[in-house]
Each structure stands twice: as structure tokens, then as C-alpha cells.
Amino acid sequence: MQPAGVIAALAALIAANETYSVLDCVCWHFNNVLVSDSISELSHVEDLIGWDYCVNEDWPLGFTMCDSPEQPLTVRSAARRLAARLWGSGLPPPPAGGAGEGGWCAGVLAQLRPLTWRQTAKVLEELDCLIADDCIDSRCVPRLNNMEWNMTTLQADDLRHHILSQSAHAVRRIRRAMAGRVRCERRRHFQVNWWNKSVRRLPSCAELQAHVVAFRERHSSYWRDLAQLLSLGATQTSQLLVPLAFERMGNHASDQQLHGWIKDMERVKDMLRTKLTGWVQDLQFVRKQVEHYEVEEDKDGPGDLILRRPLLSERLLGYQPWNLSSDDDFSALCKERQPEASQMFSLADDLYAFHRVYWATTAEYIDSVYVDSLKIVDEEWQLEDRSHDTLSVGTDCVQLLVNALDHPTCPLEDLPLEAVKQREQCREQLWDDVVQRSPHIPVTSYLAYTQRINVNLCLLAWMAVNSYSICQDVPFSMIQSVHDARCYFESPDDQSCLQSNATDAICSVSRAILLLKCRDFSSIRISQNCTFTNSVSGLYHSSRSVLYQKVTEQTLNYKNSLNNATLKYKEFKIDSLKPLEISFVLVNIIFRFSTAGVYLYLPQLRNLPGKIFLSFQITCITQILCSEVVYRMAGVPDLPTAVLIDSALTLLSCIWLNSFCYQMYACVRHLRLPDQLLPAELSQLFCREVLCVFIPWSIVCVAAVALEKTSKYYLIYSRIVVLAGISLSVAFNLVCLGLIGYMYLRTRCSMRQLKIVDNKKFASKKQCLFMSVKAIIISGTGIIIRIGFHQAQGIAQLVYYMHLVTMVQGPVLFVCFVCNGTTLPILKNRILLWWNPTNIPAGLELCSAAERNLARRNNEQSPFSESSL
Known part of the structure; x- marks a missing residue:
């Protein structure tokens, strides 16, 4: 019979019988001959078909990548194990009448045996394309999709073995169809290429254009077929998980354990399906993109073609992950819940690796087929490295x-x-x-x-x-x-x-x-100059780059480094330090209230700078109560509003320091002490200072609130406005303090020129330390340091420690502004007067000598009067 007749007969048989009856019969006959060690009984046609379709169905696993790292080799080993297990289940017997004497299977074999090598090659070529088309029509897949596994179905051995055998056989047929479709495309491509090279003349524009159109249609058809086969394969592969796992580990569990085991396996199955769905989506995207590939004539090589692939092409398939999960940590996490979790994830990883290796190698192989006949130019993504953004x-x-x-x-x-x-x-x-x-x-x-x-x-x-x-x-x-x-x-x-x-x-x-x-x-590396080998089609060389992930040890070190980099953002508010934080907040509030009380109590501190400093303290107390007490304990208001209030009060405290520093500068410049102001003048000046403080503060706050509440896209601008206001305020303080220091140095220099010499030192070391700390506090430099430290945001824990340090400002203010040589003696004497009002300390005597004598006389007569009475 002619090859066309054989193909027609095969097509008729396939159309008349379900699924791959013909090839199943051929493989059943071939395997039986191999088992009986009667290979000599096979004709060269049977031998070639048998080795091509029945033995070497794992042909993608026969490819080798030079410089292959450890991890892909591990994945390929897992894929080989699973393939051997699936293929080892054996083919189901041929349909009734197929293998018997005079059956249609024997008839097909009888028609194949007389074929020559050339005729056999033609049969194989047509058969490759035919079985792929037949499988795409879903004839190779049993109607077992979305099988719901439960205790009853899993424990029914006959049903489970039947479904598992059918699903494994379906996966095998899909892989066979995929391999056939790749070989079909390769042969078609080489035929067109040989025709192009065999012509003695250069092709005309019309011939070249027709060749381009044919190639694009064929290429699009190829990826469309692979996407459909992949979709079928993904469904059947995920269906294999539960029955395979049950036969490996679940058949000895009790009913209660089995119920939980099935639930856990369904969850693993969902994870596997999610991963395989990504593969299906990728091939569907490739199919759509292939239709828009540009093919043009190579200007440097007349008659040759250039295939311009966009960025979104099949080359991106190599970036798909090799494993279902990143490592074995899932098994350790789930060990308490499910003792067999390790085997569950291991089997799911094997199924994914089996799927990944087949389809990744398919894309790599067909890509290598085009390399020697087409010049492939890939679009580059013009985008710089983003590692430091x-x-x-x-x-x-x-x-x-x-x-x-x-x-x-x-x-x-x-x-x-x-x-x-x-x-x-x-x-x-x-x-x-x-x-x-x-x-x-x-x-x-x-x-x-x-x-x-x-x-x-x-x-x-x-x-x-x-x-x-x-x-x-x-x-x-x-x-x-x-x-x-x-x-x-x-x-x-x-x-x-x-x-x-x-x-x-x-x-x-x-x-x-x-x-x-x-x-x-x-974690992706690139290996160059790799050779692909196929045991059926012979040695095929291709020099190209291959993507792979780092080897296991390097991958672990890589992940550990990323984990360490991530955990620096751990716990923006550390729970273990909560008691310490509460203690610091309470101490800060107590000392700030104490400082404010002293300034309210002592008449000597109720001058203009004292009132301004008191306003600064009240602002800081309000800020602490709002942010550290009301927000943290009551949770109100919401965090963005709390941030606005906290930032606004920080700015207001800086502006109060502006007024305080300016009054210091004015006192030194005009040589007028704050105590020399009359009460009416003091009230008038303080009201004017309050007005000068609240006008710029209100402007900045209104601008910040308007920006932040208008749109969240303006959040950065609102923060910049507040930060700019704080920075300008601190800069003003530094200018004022700098002018005060300049005037002091100029006055000291003038006194030396006038030969005025004083043996007294300017200040002791203790006083110099106090003045230095006061200058830092008054200048607001500490606020800038705190904000700057928060900008770095390197490690959350250190930022939290910095936050705790700011809570020490209350005691520091009390020590520097109350516990000094001027205020502390006055406060001590006023407190002593509470206990003994008659004991008037030195310096607190009454105004005239007559009054002092009268007071002394009253003190002397009192005991005498008491005794006389």
C-alpha cells in the first residue's frame, strides 16, 4: 500500500475508535515483543515507530544542558522518577478485536511492515501532525475532569485504579501528542528551509513574502496547538495528584485521619493548579503575540530572513520557577498538622517538575530549530537596574x-x-x-x-x-x-x-x-554555549543562553540575606519594650508638668522669656498627651490625623523657641533685662509674640492639611511643607544664638582693648555644660537630629530606641532650667517657707528696718505672752 493509503487507513481507524487506539495497539505489540526478547521479529518500521512513540516518550528528559546547575538537574531527576512511575503503570490492553488474529490492529501492523525507509519517514511525518490534531480534539483525554475525590471513591480500589490508569494514560498521550507536534513543526520547517536553499536563484519579493506569510501562519498554529495541549496536560496532571498520593501514603489511615488528609491534599492540589494555570496563561499569551512577530529579509544575507521577536515572547518561559515551593520549609511548617506533609509537597513538586521540564524543553527545542535557519533578534527592555530604587x-x-x-x-x-x-x-x-x-x-x-x-x-x-x-x-x-x-x-x-x-x-x-x-x-543566572541532544533524532547542536536558578547552597544563602534585609523592618513598635516606653512617657510627662508648674509658681519666672518658655512646655505636653497617651491608648484619632497633629505641634514648639531665642537676642542687644518690663508692657509684648507665633504656624499647618486632605498623592508635599517649616525655624534659632555668641565675643574683645581685666571666670565647667545643653534644646537641633534619624529608617528597633531617648527631654529640661544656680535656690526657699513661714531666709527680708524690728519684737513677745497667760 502507498503511504497515502496507510495514512488514510490510520486516520479512518483513529476516527472510528476512541482515543489513541492505533498507537496503543502498536505500543502494546512493541512492548510484548520486547518482553519476549524477540526484537528480531520487528520490522524496521515497527522498530522505528516503537522507539519513537512507545519507548522514548520522555524525549525532553534526554536533552542535556551544558554547565547545568544542581537545581535543574534535581528537577529533571524528579521528572524522570515521575515519568517512570506513570509510564511503568503499563498501557491498557488494546480494544477488543484489536490485537486478535485478523483484528484491525494486526491489520495496521501488516500494512506498515512492507514500507520502505522513505515511506516510513513519510508515515511518521504525517503521524506526528495527525496525533497532535487528534489529541487537541480531546480524543486522547478521558472524560474524568474535575473528579471529586472523597473517602468512598478513594477506598474503592477498582474505581481508583481505573481512574488513575486512565489519567496516567491521558497524560502519556498528551506528552506523545506534544512531542509529535514539535517533530511535525521541525520537519515542516526544514522542508521549507531546504526548498529555499536548494533554489539556485534568489527568491523574488513575491516568493519571499509568501514564505513569510506561510511561516507566520505555521508558527502561530504551532503555539496555538501547544497552548491547547498544555491546557489539557495541566488539567490531567493536577488530577493525578490525589490518587497517586493515596496509593503512596494514604491507604493506611483511619477514617478520621483520611478525612483531614483528603482536605489537605485538595489544598496542595489547589497550589499545584495555581502554578500550572500560570503556565497555561503564558502559552496563551505567546500564541497571541506570535501573530504579531515581524519577519523580514536580512539585508546582509539576501534570501535569508530575520525573525524579530518582541519582549513578550516564548523566551520568557525560562523565567518560570523550577519548583512548586521555594524549599522544604512548607513541610516543616505543616509537620504538626499533617505528618505526611513532606510526601504531599514532594509529590506535588514532582508533578510540577514533570510538567515544567516537558514544556520548558519544548520551547527551548523549537527555538533552537529556528536558530540555524532564521536570524532571531529579540527586543531588549530598555530599563536600567532598579536595585537601588x-x-x-x-x-x-x-x-x-x-x-x-x-x-x-x-x-x-x-x-x-x-x-x-x-x-x-x-x-x-x-x-x-x-x-x-x-x-x-x-x-x-x-x-x-x-x-x-x-x-x-x-x-x-x-x-x-x-x-x-x-x-x-x-x-x-x-x-x-x-x-x-x-x-x-x-x-x-x-x-x-x-x-x-x-x-x-x-x-x-x-x-x-x-x-x-x-x-x-x-537568583537567575545565564549559561552560554549549551548543546541539546535528542536520542531519536540524532545529535542537534545549538549555541544559546539558558536561564537557571542558583544552586542549592547559594540559593539558601541568597534567601537568608534577603530575610535578614527584610526583618530589619520587623516590629515598628516593639512589644517587649512597651513597659519601658510607658515608664519613659510617664517620667517625661511628670517632669514637664513639674517644669511648667515651677514657671507658674515663681513670680521671678513670669517675665516675657519665662512665659514664652512656659508656652513651649505646654505645647510639648499637649503633643505628648495627644500622640503617646490619647492615640496609643484610645486609638483615636486615626493615624494620618494623629500624624498631622503631632507634626503641627512639633512645628509650634519650634516656633515658640524662635520667639524665645529672639527675646534672648533682644535682651543682649538692648542691655535690658526681662525683669525691667512693667506688667502692662509685658502683657502687650507677650500678646504680640503670641500673634507672631501663630500666624506663620497657621499658614504652614493649613497648607499641609490642605495638601494631605486634597489627595493622597500630595502626601509627600504636605510633609515637605512641615519639614521645611521646622528646618527654617531651627535655622532661625541657630542664627539668633550665633548673633548672641558674636556679640559676647565682640564685647569681650572690646574689654580687653580697654585693659579691663576681671579675675572671675566666665563660668565653671558645670555651668558651661548646662549652657551647652540649654543651647542645644533652645536651638531645636535635637528635633532636627531626631527627624534626621527617622529619615534613615535603617533598622526599626534603633528608630524605636531613638523615640525612647526623646522621652528623656522632660527630665533634662527640668534639670537645666530649674535645677540651676538661679532658680533652684529660690524654689527651695519658697518650699521651705511652706514648712516654716516664720523662718525668713536671707534675701527674702521685708522692705524696711522698722518692719524688721516690728517682726522681731512680735516674735520675742509671743513666748512671753504665752507664758504670762
């Missing part, structure tokens, strides 16, 4: 990411609905923050530090897409991720080009950023 994001989301890494949960456990919603809200909030592109928001208070934090973009991406993080349920589609990242970077004002929704966008973009634009954070 920073973003300002909400600390609540960062805290959630850090907690997920520091205290990971077993993925088999049911998360509370509140936790699920919190993760989704966090993904939306993070994406909203990333879209704002705020590189750095100034921190004007510790409360602001707990609201916003500046995070490295690449580290944030790793924190978001880590295996333990908030993106576990989002399918990993590499092509969609790159598309979304490109939209994010190249269309900052138009996010409508995103293919991911607002909830999943942060996961999608973070994966692309991390893999492609973060050199310091990437």
Missing part, C-alpha cells in the same frame, strides 16, 4: 509582609476570612503606593514613621512574591508580569494597559521587576 509605602502592609516571613503559616491551614481580606487589601494598598511613585516621604515624627516607610523597590518585590507572602494564590504568568511591568514603567500616567486587576497587579509587576530588573536581588 526606593518607594514610600504603608507600614501596615510592610509589617504584614515581615510577619509572613518571620512567622510563616502552613499553607494547608484555612486562613480566617479576615486574614484573607487583609492580604487582598494589602495588595491593593501596596499597588496604590507603588503607582504613586513617591521615592521618599519625609518623616517628621515617630508616628509618621509608623505610618509610612521608605523601602527598596526590589526588596519590596521579593517580600511580596515570596512563597510565604501575600501572592500565593495569584498564578505566576511571566509574560503577563512583564507586560504589566512594562505598562507601569513606560506608561506611568495610564494604567489602563494593565492586564492584571488592581488586587493582583502588585504581584504581577513585582515578579517581573525582581526577575528582570534587580541584579542584586535576582
Whole structure:
């Protein structure tokens, strides 16, 4: 019979019988011959078909990549183990009448045996394309999709073995169809290429254009077929998980244990399905992109073609992760809940590796086929390395990411609905923050530090897409991720080009950023000059780059370094230091109230600088009560409003210091002490000072509130306005203190020129220390240091310690402004008068000698009178 007749007969048989009856019969016959060691009974046709379709079905595993790292080799070993297990289940017997004497299977074999080598090659070529088309029509897949496994179905051995055999056989047929489709495309491509090279003349423009159109259609058809086969394979592969796992580990469990075991296996199955869904999405995207590939004539080589691939092409498939989970930590996490968790995840990893190796090698192989016949030019993404970029994001989301890494949960456990919603809200909030592109928001208070934090973009991406993080349920589609990242970077004002929704966008973009634009954070390496080998088709050489992940030890070190970098954001408010914080806050409040009480009590301190300093103390007390007491204990108002109040009061305290420093400068300049002011003049000047303080403070606060409440995109501008006001205020203080120092030095120099010499020192060491601390407090430099320290935001714990240090300002103010040589003696004498009003200390005598004599006489007559009575 002619090859065309054989193909027609095969097509008729396949159309008349379910699934792959013909090839099943051929392989059943071939395997029986091998078992009986009667290989000599096979004709060269049977031998070639048998080795091509029945033995070497794991042909992708026969490829070798030079300089292959440890991890992909481990993945390939797992894929080989699973393939051997699936293929070892044996083919089901051929349909009734198929293998018997005179059956249609024997008839097909009888038709194949007389074929020559050339005819056999033609049969194989047609058969490769035919079996792929037949499988795409779902004839190779049994109708067992979405099988619900329960205790009854799993414990029914006959049903379970039947379904497992059917599913394994379906996976085998899909892999055979995939391999056939690749070989079909390779043969078709080489035929066109040989025709092009065999022509003695250069092709005309019309011939070249027709060749380009044919190639594009064929290429699009190829990836469309692979996407459909992959979708079938993903469904069947995930269906294999539960029955395979039961036969390995679940058949000895009690009914109660089995119920929980099935629930856990369904969760692992969902994880596997999520990963495989990403693969399906990637091939579907490739299929759509292939239609827009540009093919043009090579100007340097007339008659040759250049294939210009866009960024979103099949080359991105190599960035798909090699493992279902990052490491074996899931097994350790779930050990208490499920003792067999390690075997569960191991089997799921094997299934994913089996799937990953087949489809990744398929893309690599067909890519290498085109290399020698087409010049492939890939589009480069013109975007610089993003390893050092920073973003300002909400600390609540960062805290959630850090907690997920520091205290990971077993993925088999049911998360509370509140936790699920919190993760989704966090993904939306993070994406909203990333879209704002705020590189750095100034921190004007510790409360602001707990609201916003500046995070490295690449580290944030790793924190978001880590295996333990908030993106576990989002399918990993590499092509969609790159598309979304490109939209994010190249269309900052138009996010409508995103293919991911607002909830999943942060996961999608973070994966692309991390893999492609973060050199310091990437675990992907590139190997050059690799050779691919196929045992069936012979040796095929191709020099190209291959992507792979770091080897195991380096990967662990890499992840440990990222974990350490992440955990520095741990606990923006440390619970273990809460008692210490409360103690510091109470001490600060007590001493500030004490300082304010002293200034209210002593008449000598009720001058203009004293009233200004008292206003400064009252402002600081109000700030502490609002931020450290009302907000932290009562939780009101909301955090953004609390940050506004805290920043505004910080600015007001700085402006009070401006007024205080100016009064110091005015007193020194005019040589007029504050005590020389009359009460009416004092009240008038203080009212004017209050007006001068509140006018600029109100302007800055209104501007900041208007910016922040108008739009969250203006948050950075509102913080800049407040920070600029604080900085200008501190600068004014430093200028005033500098002028005071200049006038002192000038006066001292003038006295020396006038030969005026005084043996008295300017001040003792203790007084110099007190004045230095006073100068720092009055200048507001401590506020700038605190704010500057918060800007660094390097380690949350140190920032928290800095916050505790600021609580010591109350005692320091009391010591410097009350416990000095002027105020403390007056306060001591006033307190002593409470205990003994008759004991008048020196310096507090009454105004005239007559009054002093009268008081002394009354003191002397009192005991005499008492005794006479």
C-alpha cells in the first residue's frame, strides 16, 4: 500500500475508535515483543515507530544542558522518577478485536511492515501532525475532569485504579501528542528551509513574502496547538495528584485521619493548579503575540530572513520557577498538622517538575530549530537596574509582609476570612503606593514613621512574591508580569494597559521587576554555549543562553540575606519594650508638668522669656498627651490625623523657641533685662509674640492639611511643607544664638582693648555644660537630629530606641532650667517657707528696718505672752 493509503487507513481507524487506539495497539505489540526478547521479529518500521512513540516518550528528559546547575538537574531527576512511575503503570490492553488474529490492529501492523525507509519517514511525518490534531480534539483525554475525590471513591480500589490508569494514560498521550507536534513543526520547517536553499536563484519579493506569510501562519498554529495541549496536560496532571498520593501514603489511615488528609491534599492540589494555570496563561499569551512577530529579509544575507521577536515572547518561559515551593520549609511548617506533609509537597513538586521540564524543553527545542535557519533578534527592555530604587509605602502592609516571613503559616491551614481580606487589601494598598511613585516621604515624627516607610523597590518585590507572602494564590504568568511591568514603567500616567486587576497587579509587576530588573536581588543566572541532544533524532547542536536558578547552597544563602534585609523592618513598635516606653512617657510627662508648674509658681519666672518658655512646655505636653497617651491608648484619632497633629505641634514648639531665642537676642542687644518690663508692657509684648507665633504656624499647618486632605498623592508635599517649616525655624534659632555668641565675643574683645581685666571666670565647667545643653534644646537641633534619624529608617528597633531617648527631654529640661544656680535656690526657699513661714531666709527680708524690728519684737513677745497667760 502507498503511504497515502496507510495514512488514510490510520486516520479512518483513529476516527472510528476512541482515543489513541492505533498507537496503543502498536505500543502494546512493541512492548510484548520486547518482553519476549524477540526484537528480531520487528520490522524496521515497527522498530522505528516503537522507539519513537512507545519507548522514548520522555524525549525532553534526554536533552542535556551544558554547565547545568544542581537545581535543574534535581528537577529533571524528579521528572524522570515521575515519568517512570506513570509510564511503568503499563498501557491498557488494546480494544477488543484489536490485537486478535485478523483484528484491525494486526491489520495496521501488516500494512506498515512492507514500507520502505522513505515511506516510513513519510508515515511518521504525517503521524506526528495527525496525533497532535487528534489529541487537541480531546480524543486522547478521558472524560474524568474535575473528579471529586472523597473517602468512598478513594477506598474503592477498582474505581481508583481505573481512574488513575486512565489519567496516567491521558497524560502519556498528551506528552506523545506534544512531542509529535514539535517533530511535525521541525520537519515542516526544514522542508521549507531546504526548498529555499536548494533554489539556485534568489527568491523574488513575491516568493519571499509568501514564505513569510506561510511561516507566520505555521508558527502561530504551532503555539496555538501547544497552548491547547498544555491546557489539557495541566488539567490531567493536577488530577493525578490525589490518587497517586493515596496509593503512596494514604491507604493506611483511619477514617478520621483520611478525612483531614483528603482536605489537605485538595489544598496542595489547589497550589499545584495555581502554578500550572500560570503556565497555561503564558502559552496563551505567546500564541497571541506570535501573530504579531515581524519577519523580514536580512539585508546582509539576501534570501535569508530575520525573525524579530518582541519582549513578550516564548523566551520568557525560562523565567518560570523550577519548583512548586521555594524549599522544604512548607513541610516543616505543616509537620504538626499533617505528618505526611513532606510526601504531599514532594509529590506535588514532582508533578510540577514533570510538567515544567516537558514544556520548558519544548520551547527551548523549537527555538533552537529556528536558530540555524532564521536570524532571531529579540527586543531588549530598555530599563536600567532598579536595585537601588526606593518607594514610600504603608507600614501596615510592610509589617504584614515581615510577619509572613518571620512567622510563616502552613499553607494547608484555612486562613480566617479576615486574614484573607487583609492580604487582598494589602495588595491593593501596596499597588496604590507603588503607582504613586513617591521615592521618599519625609518623616517628621515617630508616628509618621509608623505610618509610612521608605523601602527598596526590589526588596519590596521579593517580600511580596515570596512563597510565604501575600501572592500565593495569584498564578505566576511571566509574560503577563512583564507586560504589566512594562505598562507601569513606560506608561506611568495610564494604567489602563494593565492586564492584571488592581488586587493582583502588585504581584504581577513585582515578579517581573525582581526577575528582570534587580541584579542584586535576582537568583537567575545565564549559561552560554549549551548543546541539546535528542536520542531519536540524532545529535542537534545549538549555541544559546539558558536561564537557571542558583544552586542549592547559594540559593539558601541568597534567601537568608534577603530575610535578614527584610526583618530589619520587623516590629515598628516593639512589644517587649512597651513597659519601658510607658515608664519613659510617664517620667517625661511628670517632669514637664513639674517644669511648667515651677514657671507658674515663681513670680521671678513670669517675665516675657519665662512665659514664652512656659508656652513651649505646654505645647510639648499637649503633643505628648495627644500622640503617646490619647492615640496609643484610645486609638483615636486615626493615624494620618494623629500624624498631622503631632507634626503641627512639633512645628509650634519650634516656633515658640524662635520667639524665645529672639527675646534672648533682644535682651543682649538692648542691655535690658526681662525683669525691667512693667506688667502692662509685658502683657502687650507677650500678646504680640503670641500673634507672631501663630500666624506663620497657621499658614504652614493649613497648607499641609490642605495638601494631605486634597489627595493622597500630595502626601509627600504636605510633609515637605512641615519639614521645611521646622528646618527654617531651627535655622532661625541657630542664627539668633550665633548673633548672641558674636556679640559676647565682640564685647569681650572690646574689654580687653580697654585693659579691663576681671579675675572671675566666665563660668565653671558645670555651668558651661548646662549652657551647652540649654543651647542645644533652645536651638531645636535635637528635633532636627531626631527627624534626621527617622529619615534613615535603617533598622526599626534603633528608630524605636531613638523615640525612647526623646522621652528623656522632660527630665533634662527640668534639670537645666530649674535645677540651676538661679532658680533652684529660690524654689527651695519658697518650699521651705511652706514648712516654716516664720523662718525668713536671707534675701527674702521685708522692705524696711522698722518692719524688721516690728517682726522681731512680735516674735520675742509671743513666748512671753504665752507664758504670762
